[in-house]
Amino acid sequence: MKIKQTEAKRIGIYTINTQMKVIKRLKKESERMGLKPEIINYSDVHIAVSSPRKFSIYLKNEKYSLPSVILNRLPAIAPGLSLMILSHFERTRRSVIINRAFRASVARDKFRTMQVLASKGFEVPNTVLIGSSKERDLKWVVKAVGGFPAILKLTRGSLGMGVVKVENFATLRSVLDLVKRTRKPMILQQFIGIEPGVDYRFYVVGYKVVATMKRSTRKKDEFRANLALGGKGTKYIPTKDEVKLAIALANTLRLPICGIDFIRTEKGMMPIEVNVNAMIGGIEKATGVNVARKIIEYCITEREKFLGKKIRRNSQ
Ligand SMILES: Nc1ncnc2c1ncn2[C@@H]1O[C@H](COP(=O)(O)OP(=O)(O)O)[C@@H](O)[C@H]1O
Ligand SMILES: [Mg+2]
Incomplete structure (x- = not known):
């Protein structure tokens, strides 16, 4: 299988912030490997649909043809819009997306992650999604995770921010009051370890x-x-x-x-x-x-597999 020279050098790295250290590191490493990384910031992208079955992409208002491999590096705090754009990339079937949108949307939510893992029989800490914060309901929630101390978390936090150890009702109540206005979903989790x-x-x-x-x-x-x-x-x-x-x-x-x-x-x-x-x-x-x-090497291998399949499909 032969990939055009210019295409063989392309790799897309999809992000919400081009200045993140991890993005810079991946860019540098792919350059070292002789590739030409394209850092795709979701806020520079427009997506469009038209008939029949046409999915277009514009980057900085110019028509953009996706690289045949895209590495998704959306963090947990990435907005829903960035995931919608990624699903659109998937629909074009032009690229292999490493960490697909739906899968990333599960991982960025700590409750959904525990839900999926528990449903497949893995051991996970007892975790409750907090609905009502009325006194009676909270008492039930605390009991469900095995009492204090317990861990209160934003479902979509990261870097340790949005994780609080609570030892009693007074703290639990006041922290919940504090975040209530942001309407961010919270979980209470069994303190383990x-x-x-x-x-x-x-x-x-x-x-x-x-x-x-x-x-x-x-x-x-x-x-x-x-x-x-x-x-x-x-x-x-x-x-x-x-x-x-x-x-x-x-x-x-x-x-x-x-x-x-x-x-x-x-x-x-x-x-x-x-x-x-x-x-x-x-x-x-x-x-x-x-x-x-290792990440970039994996992307390149997956791109080859993807293009190989595509060529076989087209020649059938
Ligand atoms: N259920 C738990 N029991 C004990 N410690 C926890 C628990 N959950 C989180 N922690 C501690 O808090 C840190 C941050 O929690 P984590 O769920 O990994 O969120 P983040 O996305 O902010 O890293 C963990 O690295 C661990 O040290
Ligand atoms: Mg963590």
Whole structure:
């Protein structure tokens, strides 16, 4: 199979913010590999439909022909519009999208992620989507997750912001009052773990675990292990079963590239969230693995598979 030289060099990286470190890192690494990355910012895109079955795309108001591979790097906070645009890209069938829109929309929501994983039989922490915040209802919610302390989270938070440990009703009530006006959905989750202030990040690329680190908070009174909050990342060597679990989770969620967060419990590692736009710098530093390169290499392999299938389809 032959791809045109210019097309072979193209790779689209889809984002909501071209200045993000992780985007710059992926761009640089693909350039190092001799590619010509195109950073597609959703706010520069117009999408259009017309008959019959015509799906067009404009970038900065110019007609845009999509690269044959697009790496989706939408973070959890990405607006719905950015996912709508990505679904439109999918409809054109011009490109293979790495981390498809629907799958990314599940991952960016911590409740939906737990829902899907629980439905497939994986162990997850007891989690309740908070509906009413009336006293009687809240009492029920707290009981459902096993009492205090419990973890209150925005369903679409990231970098540890939007995660609060609550020890009593007074705090729960006042935090809920604070966020009520934003109308952001919240979950209450069972506080889990046998290692306080520690979690594990498994980086999956192409449904394989390529790097794993242990993250530990450096602050005495902090329970969140996120590097963005000052946590320390160190290389971690997972067991075979842990690797299997991470791969099974990525397959269940159909996310070939993702960062899975685990907490160690008496029952083994339990997932708490899955990130589509997991940061790269910290884990590369902690493990010495060139994660960015692995991501770009995977995209190129998938592009070849996709074009190969397309050529076969057209010649049939
Ligand atoms: N159920 C839980 N029990 C104990 N600690 C938790 C729980 N959920 C989250 N944490 C801690 O809070 C951190 C941030 O939570 P996480 O769900 O990963 O959200 P974020 O998207 O902000 O990273 C985790 O890395 C972990 O250290
Ligand atoms: Mg996390």
